[in-house]
Amino acid sequence: MTAALLETRSVSKSFGALRAARDVSFKLEEGARHALIGPNGAGKTTFINLLTGVLPPSSGEVLLKGEDITTMEQAARVKRGIARTFQINRLFRGLSVLENVYMSVAERVGAAPQMITPAGKRKDVIDESMHLLETLKLADHAHLTITGLPYGRQRLVELAIALGLKPVVLLLDEPAAGVPSAETHIILDAIDALPKSIGVLIIDHDMDLVFRFAKKITVLVRGAVFAEGTPKEIGANADVRAVYLGQATHG
Amino acid sequence: MSAPTVFDHPAARALSRRHRLRWWEPLPWILALAFYFMFPRYLGFGTELLIMVLFAISLDLALGYAGIVTLGHAAFFGAGAYTVGMLAHHGIWNEPISSLFIGAAVAAAIGLASGLVLLRTTGLTLLMLTLCTMALLEEAANLGHDWTGGFDGLTGISIPPLFGLFEFNPLFPKTQYLYVLGALLICFVFVRTLVYSPFGHSLTGIRENTLRMHAVGAPVRTRLVVCYTISAALAGIAGGIWAQANAYVNLSTLGLDRAATVLIILVLGGYGRLYGAFVGAVAYMALSHFLAKVYPTAWQLGLGFLLVTIALFARGGIIGLGETLMARLRPKLKPKPPS
Numbered sequence: 001m002t003a004a005l006l007e008t009r010s011v012s013k014s015f016g017a018l019r020a021a022r023d024v025s026f027k028l029e030e031g032a033r034h035a036l037i038g039p040n041g042a043g044k045t046t047f048i049n050l051l052t053g054v055l056p057p058s059s060g061e062v063l064l065k066g067e068d069i070t071t072m073e074q075a076a077r078v079k080r081g082i083a084r085t086f087q088i089n090r091l092f093r094g095l096s097v098l099e100n101v102y103m104s105v106a107e108r109v110g111a112a113p114q115m116i117t118p119a120g121k122r123k124d125v126i127d128e129s130m131h132l133l134e135t136l137k138l139a140d141h142a143h144l145t146i147t148g149l150p151y152g153r154q155r156l157v158e159l160a161i162a163l164g165l166k167p168v169v170l171l172l173d174e175p176a177a178g179v180p181s182a183e184t185h186i187i188l189d190a191i192d193a194l195p196k197s198i199g200v201l202i203i204d205h206d207m208d209l210v211f212r213f214a215k216k217i218t219v220l221v222r223g224a225v226f227a228e229g230t231p232k233e234i235g236a237n238a239d240v241r242a243v244y245l246g247q248a249t250h251g
Numbered sequence: 252m253s254a255p256t257v258f259d260h261p262a263a264r265a266l267s268r269r270h271r272l273r274w275w276e277p278l279p280w281i282l283a284l285a286f287y288f289m290f291p292r293y294l295g296f297g298t299e300l301l302i303m304v305l306f307a308i309s310l311d312l313a314l315g316y317a318g319i320v321t322l323g324h325a326a327f328f329g330a331g332a333y334t335v336g337m338l339a340h341h342g343i344w345n346e347p348i349s350s351l352f353i354g355a356a357v358a359a360a361i362g363l364a365s366g367l368v369l370l371r372t373t374g375l376t377l378l379m380l381t382l383c384t385m386a387l388l389e390e391a392a393n394l395g396h397d398w399t400g401g402f403d404g405l406t407g408i409s410i411p412p413l414f415g416l417f418e419f420n421p422l423f424p425k426t427q428y429l430y431v432l433g434a435l436l437i438c439f440v441f442v443r444t445l446v447y448s449p450f451g452h453s454l455t456g457i458r459e460n461t462l463r464m465h466a467v468g469a470p471v472r473t474r475l476v477v478c479y480t481i482s483a484a485l486a487g488i489a490g491g492i493w494a495q496a497n498a499y500v501n502l503s504t505l506g507l508d509r510a511a512t513v514l515i516i517l518v519l520g521g522y523g524r525l526y527g528a529f530v531g532a533v534a535y536m537a538l539s540h541f542l543a544k545v546y547p548t549a550w551q552l553g554l555g556f557l558l559v560t561i562a563l564f565a566r567g568g569i570i571g572l573g574e575t576l577m578a579r580l581r582p583k584l585k586p587k588p589p590s
Contacts, residue, residue, distance in 0.1 A: 052466070078468030090466070092459035098262040103456045104467040106449045112469060115450045118270035122449060123258070126266055130257040142262035165467060 003066030005030045005199040006051065006082070006169050011060030013046055013223075020046040021057070022224040028169060032199045035214035037207075039243060043223040044203045045087070048171050051201075052084050053077045064169070078107075083167035085158045087174040087203075091146045098142040100157055101129040104164035129164065136160050136190055152183030159190055170194070172202045176209055188212070211235070219243070270447035279529045283432055287425075294428045295421075300536050301431040302493050307516045307528035308435075308442055309485035314514075315523030316446055317478045318458030319370070320378050322510055323385030324486055326365075327358040329505030330388065331487030334358070336500030337398055339408045347410050347419070351434070351491045358487025359480050361388070366479035370472055373461075382507070389505040404501025408494060419495065427496040434492060438485055443525060445481070454478055458523070515554070519561060521568030530569050 004027040013021040020043045028034055038044055049055040051062060053074040062070045064080055072080075092100050102125055106112045111122050120126070133139045136156055146154060155175060162170060176187045191213060194200060204210050210217065210231075217234040219227040227240050234240055257263055286297055306328055313319040331354035338353065339345035361384075369380045392399045399405065410419045417426040445451050456464045457471055464471050494500045503509060512535070520531020538557070542550035565572045 054465075074465050075468045075470055078466070084466060086463075086466075090460050090463040092456055092463065094459055095455065096262055096265070098266055099452070102266065102452065103464075106452065107467045107469050111449045112453045113450055115445055115448045117449070118444075118447045119449045119452045120267035120269050120447070123267065125449070126263050127257055130260060130263050139260065142260060143265060161463070161467065 003063065004028060005032070005065060006201075007063045007066075008050070009061040009063070011050055011057045011062060013043075013050055013055060014058045020223050021050060022222075023060070024220075024223070024225055026218060026225065028199045028201055030168075030199055031196055032201070033213050033215045034199070034201045035210040035217045036201060036203045036220060037205070037210055037217060038220035038226070041222075042220040044220055045173065046223075047220065048084060048173055048203060051169075051171060052082055078165060081166070081168035082171070083162040083165040083169070084171040085162045085173055085175060087177055089154050089158055091154060091157055091161070093146045096143055096145055097133065097138060097149065097157055097160075098126070098129055100146065101132055101160050101164050102126065104161045105129050105132070108165050132160055132163055135193070136163075137186075150183065152179045152186050155179055155187055156190055159187075163194075167198060170198050170200045172200065172204075174204050174206075175202065176204070176206060270444075279526065280432075280436065287428055287432075291425070294424045296536070298424050298427045298431050298496050300532055301428070301435050302489050302496065303513065303516060303536070304528050304532045305431070305435045305438055305492070306486055306489040306513050307520070307532055308439060308525070309482045309489060310513050310517055311522055311525065311528055312442055312445070312485070313479055313482035314517065315527065316451060316458065317454040317475055318461075319475060319479060319482075320374065321381040322378050322507075322514065323381035323383070324482075324513060325505055325507070325510035326381075326385035326388050327362055327483040327486035328490035328493070328509060328513075329385075329392065329502075330358040330361050330483075331355060331490030332494040332500045332504040333392060333399060333490075334487070335491040336405045336408050336494040339410060339494075340400075340405045340500075341398075345408075345410055347413055347430070347495055350495070351488050354491030354494075355484040355487040358490070359484035362483025363476065363480045366476045366483075370475045370479060382510075385505060385507070385510060389502060392502060392505055400500070402502065404499055406499045408498045408500070410495050410498070419498070421496075421498050424496060427492075431492050431496065434488060438488060439525075442485070446525065450474070455523075515558060517568075518558065519568055521570035524567070524570050527568055527570050534569060 006028040008024055008026045010023040010025050011021055012019065012023055024047065036044055036047065046055065050057050053072055057070065061068055064082065069077055092103060105125050105128050106122065109125060111125050130139065130142065133142050136159065138153065138156055138160060141149060141153055146157065159175065175191060176184050179187055188209065202210065202213060214231055217229065217231055218225060219234065219240050221243055226243065227234060227237050258267065287294065310324050313321060334354040334357040335350045338350060344350060365384045369377060372380060393401055412418050413426055413430060419426050453469055453474060457474060461471060490504055493504060516531035516535045517527055519534050520527035520529065539550060539554060542553045546553065561568060567574060
């Protein structure tokens with residue numbers, strides 16, 4: 001059996017008495033389109049933070065292609081190909097779209113520590129950034145500062161920065177959150193067009209989006225894996241429906 | 252061939268030409284030279300002004316570009332001043348230029364050591380810790396009487412002629428003025444190169460969104476420490492020149508007054524803008540000179556009001572105001588995206 005692309009083995013995380021992740025064993029396969037869903041407070045964001053190295057787990061292991069990365073820092077994990085986007089935009093708001101993407105590409109190709117060569121002379125970085133923006137249909141907006149960009153496009157820049165890292169694993173935290181419905185298709189198309197080789201994990205509430213993309217769904221409830229299966233199985237799972245319907249009737 | 256089309260794009264063109272010299276950039280230097288010939292009697296004032304510009308540029312690198320909030324930058328100014336002053340006073344070393352390098356090295360070492368600890372924190376904690384570092388150094392200078400002259404400072408620092416040719420004369424500071432101007436030019440070119448480099452770009456990234464810089468795999472703290480150390484070295488050079496130009500060192504080089512003044516200069520001129528230091532220093536010096544004449548007892552009040560106004564309505568300082576005005580006056584110059 002070959003090692004999964006990204007794997008956790010009974011990972012737990014406690015904040016005092018709160019157990020935000022309990023014995024989560026999870027596998028993301030190469031080229032996967034995997035979704036992680038669950039009601040509010042299920043520990044989805046904590047789980048992402050454990051995968052990216054923002055938080056160290058209280059117990060358990062995280063593996064990338066079979067290599068133990070449990071204690072590895074965030075920057076080192078990024079170098080190995082784990083990239084993420086944020087639920088709330090985390091952009092360089094005062095800079096242009098191109099300069100935003102330049103930031104991550106420069107980091108990946110190792111241009112960022114250079115102190116003498118002007119940033120503008122790293123044509124390779126600019127070139128790659130522009131091509132990335134072209135593939136995301138953002139090239140027309142490349143010169144605009146983030147603050148002057150509609151929210152839907154800002155979400156796209158969020159994605160572009162992550163793709164600039166040429167990830168092997170891409171974690172998308174509610175990629176379409178807050179986007180007006182007229183613009184959602186921009187994000188959906190972009191996710192559709194992601195390179196097939198990237199293993200993608202989408203964390204979302206939006207069931208339309210999840211069922212459209214995911215080949216596999218993991219349901220997280222109160223920090224633990226509640227159910228896992230194909231969209232069909234999850235859709236037909238009475239317990240999962242109960243969790244969500246229960247949420248709906250209460251909320 | 253897709254490469255040429257990419258660089259035809261206005262965004263790519265803007266980024267690849269960002270570091271080029273603009274037509275107005277020689278202006279401050281021409282003005283500084285003109286000042287030398289036109290106001291030979293005010294060269295003392297001019298020297299002080301240029302030193303503050305250099306000091307403000309060092310702060311701009313840390314505060315304006317990397318977003319390191321510090322209220323204790325005079326620690327490095329003082330470290331440079333005392334290093335140069337003590338070496339000369341105790342007859343150890345007094346050649347001016349190499350002294351500056353030693354002063355810069357000492358300031359950098361203090362910047363590195365304190366930065367490794369301080370830059371784990373942000374915001375108010377960072378602000379207080381930078382203040383504490385400076386207070387500790389000031390107290391050390393106050394107590395180490397035998398070496399530092401304590402509260403009285405060190406007077407009668409004798410500096411040999413520059414390159415063995417040009418006399419340092421506190422009463423007629425021609426040499427000092429050109430010496431500072433030269434040092435300022437070199438340091439400025441260095442900082443300008445740095446902020447337009449990919450490294451400088453990543454500092455801006457840290458200022459704009461630290462969390463995201465972590466997420467793109469940047470070694471954020473290392474970058475901040477490097478930036479803080481460089482900034483400290485430049486402040487040390489400014490302090491060293493101050494000691495040489497005035498032929499004395501005292502506790503004022505390490506005090507909160509100086510740290511606050513340089514901050515005011517930068518906020519007034521506009522931080523994160525390179526030339527904010529120039530505009531701010533000239534505005535501050537001219538304004539305090541003028542206000543002190545009109546209201547000898549309460550001149551700082553006027554400065555206070557101005558600062559409040561800037562902080563409330565013009566976050567980009569004087570340069571930022573100018574940029575806003577230019578943008579309003581100019582017809583909308585929207586670059587056309589290639590169709």
